[in-house]
Amino acid sequence: MQTFPEIRQFIDGAWRRGSGTTAETVVDPATARPLTEFAHAGEADIDAALAAAGRSATPWRHTAPQERYRILRRAAELLRARVDTAAPILSLEQGKPLAESRAEIAVSADILDWYAEEGRRAYGRIVPGAPGTRLMVVAEPIGPVAAFTPWNFPATTVARKVGGALAAGCTIVIKASEETPATAVAVFECLEEAGLPPGVANLVLGIPAQISERLLKSPVIRKVSLTGSIGVGRALGHLAVDHDLVTTMELGGNAxxxxxxxxxxxxxxxxxxxxxxxxxxxxxxxxxxxxxxxxxxxxxxxxxxxxxxxxxxxxxxxxxxxxxxxxxxxxxxxxxxxxxxxxxxxxxxxxxxxxxxxxxxxxxxxxxxxxxxxxxxxxxxxxxxxxxxxxxxxxxxxxxxxxxxxxxxxxxxxxxxxxxxxxxxxxxxxxxxxxNTVVLSRTETPFGGIKASGHGYESGIEGLEAYMRRKAILQHPPLRSA
The missing domain is CATH 3.40.309.10 (Aldehyde Dehydrogenase; Chain A, domain 2)
Incomplete structure (x- = not known):
């Protein structure tokens, strides 16, 4: 019989019980019976995750792309090796068949692999200028990210956001779905064992409105990435505008x-x-x-x-x-x-x-x-x-x-x-x-919509660029008096 893991928060490189005053019961959709219960993240947990992401932002930004590559590749290898234990957990808490869960775990590992490689190719460019000048456009990480993932694909949506942010040199705080938390925990366990430095990626699980409001009102966060409903997207969008945050929103469809x-x-x-x-x-x-x-x-x-x-x-x-x-x-x-x-x-x-x-x-x-x-x-x-x-x-x-x-x-x-x-x-x-195909999602191609379905992209080179900003550097010789 498949045992269900303990659900904890992952903050600043350590696993901890939530300090919130409320709790979540994780239910098996196939039986309507409880699988486990865990304490929600409290304000202290959210603040600790923010502090860790802020403190780690500069060291992680200055970590060589080759080292970020090594960590993400290792995490992908660990996730693949654990498909036999991770897939049943995914099926238990989300309801999908084992074959689909196994495929989701495999694709999630591929996503981490893709971003690991693409992070080494975050190229800028040199613009032709006058002799003695250098006109450069360089790519920089946008800064600490707040990310929100849904319950329908609890592995791939976490992998997309973690992979893109970390490969770009950003730190991240993820609020994964409280209905399917064990799959997110499994992904973070692989990141931890792959050698990710403390504070670079943090997982908080709890009351969505409480977590989102506290994250987005923090001066630490510079970017928001959401996969969710139109209603949630609009609510977070208002918060993001009020605090000058860049957003990526994937808000569903009716294809x-x-x-x-x-x-x-x-x-x-x-x-x-x-x-x-x-x-x-x-x-x-x-x-x-x-x-x-x-x-x-x-x-x-x-x-x-x-x-x-x-x-x-x-x-x-x-x-x-x-x-x-x-x-x-x-x-x-x-x-x-x-x-x-x-x-x-x-x-x-x-x-x-x-x-x-x-x-x-x-x-x-x-x-x-x-x-x-x-x-x-x-x-x-x-x-x-x-x-x-x-x-x-x-x-x-x-x-x-x-x-x-x-x-x-x-x-x-x-x-x-x-x-x-x-x-x-x-x-x-x-x-x-x-x-003549029913497949729209590939690791190598951009995933995103228009109109009410949101804006911005994940996957492909666009998925990496979503976590980066461009800086123009116009360098001239020193000024000297005639």
């Missing part, structure tokens, strides 16, 4: 998928279904709103429904599970609301999937066809295992419908036509577009 009638429908339907039901649909950048050409829409719905009906839904830690529970109880009511609203608006609900008995937070994989554009499931971020399908016939009209959203994280198009793929991908309003 449109346009499927034309020239595709292999069975292949596209299967790819879309696999992507949509991954992590029980709790993914911000997966296919979400499906617009399928009227000539192939019935076949598409049939194939996705068949896939959903065959899914083995159960506890993430069981080897046969293909889709796990939702991460928390509140998501169940939200999913039910989407289905009821679509049905009331005339859509057809295909009750094709099943859920196991018990108190776990399971929601059966569901397919809904002929969904009107004004249904909540087409206008709001779904974040669950529901596939809403609408039909289209006109290309210009479906592009308009796809773009008619406040979100702008990802979009997808499936077609055999190179001309159409080029035209539609250029017309879609999103930070990332997948053409």
């Amino acid at each position: 449109p998928v346009i499927v034309f009638d020239d595709v292999d429908v069975d292949a596209v339907a299967q790819a879309c279904a696999i992507a949509k039901f991954r992590n029980s649909g709790q993914v911000c950048n997966v296919p979400s709103r499906f617009y399928v050409h009227e000539r192939v829409v019935d076949r598409f719905v049939e194939r996705v429904a068949a896939f959903a009906a065959a899914l083995c839904v159960g506890p993430g830690v069981e080897p046969t599970t293909q889709m796990g529970a939702l991460a928390n109880r509140r998501r169940l009511d939200v999913m039910g609301g989407f289905v009821d609203d679509a049905r009331a608006r005339g859509a057809t609900v295909h009750d094709v999937g099943s859920r196991p008995a018990g108190d776990g937070y399971f929601f059966a994989p569901t397919v809904i066809s002929d969904v009107p554009d004004d249904a909540k499931i087409m206008t709001d971020e779904v974040f669950g295992p529901i596939v809403p399908v609408a039909r289209f016939s006109d290309t210009d009209d479906v592009i308009r419908r796809a773009n008619d959203t406040t979100y702008g994280l990802g979009s997808f198009v499936f077609t055999e036509s190179l001309e159409r793929a080029t035209m539609v991908s250029d017309a879609l309003e999103a930070g990332m577009v997948g053409v």
Whole structure:
């Protein structure tokens, strides 16, 4: 039986119990039973983390990139070596299947590797000038970072923020999700054992509003990085503006998928279904709103429904599970609301999937066809295992419908036509577009959105640059009297 680790704060290179007066119960979504309880971070803990990040900022900035590289590479190696223990813990506290947890741990190690390498390539440039002058643009770390990560990918989101900040020469205080704390602890254990100096990276776990307000009002912090909801993004954005902080915000999405009638429908339907039901649909950048050409829409719905009906839904830690529970109880009511609203608006609900008995937070994989554009499931971020399908016939009209959203994280198009793929991908309003693929997240490419989905990027060279500032140095010969 998998034992669940003790949850502690990591501050100034030491593990400590939170000093807060309240506590958090970590729940297994598959059973609704408690896994552990831990004390929240108190004000003293937050202040200690801030002091450590501030004190360590200059020494870490002056640490050679080669040494920062060595530490991050070693942390990546340790994380890979612990996949057999880290993945079950991730599945226990978050709910996703073991195969997905193992993949997330592996990708998180790859992210640390990528940033380790890229930190050695934070190049500046020399600008041509008059003889005897030097016009330089140099890259510098932006300073101590406050970062906030969600519960849906508790390893990769922590790795992205820690990797980018540390490789750039920044110190960091991370408030990881209090609902999935053990995965963040596992990542920080690897950083500690890799030789990270005390105070460079700090982990605090507790009441989100209390931690965020105290961090962002501190003169120590110079940058904010958030992966979360639009509401939280706006709240932190106001605090950031008030305190002149640079921000990176990844605030979710509701990605449109346009499927034309020239595709292999069975292949596209299967790819879309696999992507949509991954992590029980709790993914911000997966296919979400499906617009399928009227000539192939019935076949598409049939194939996705068949896939959903065959899914083995159960506890993430069981080897046969293909889709796990939702991460928390509140998501169940939200999913039910989407289905009821679509049905009331005339859509057809295909009750094709099943859920196991018990108190776990399971929601059966569901397919809904002929969904009107004004249904909540087409206008709001779904974040669950529901596939809403609408039909289209006109290309210009479906592009308009796809773009008619406040979100702008990802979009997808499936077609055999190179001309159409080029035209539609250029017309879609999103930070990332997948053409004949359901994958938008790569370690080497920028990840981020536009409109209400946020601003700034993680991953790729842009992910490193997000933690750096550029300084122009215009150097002339000494001034002398004639």
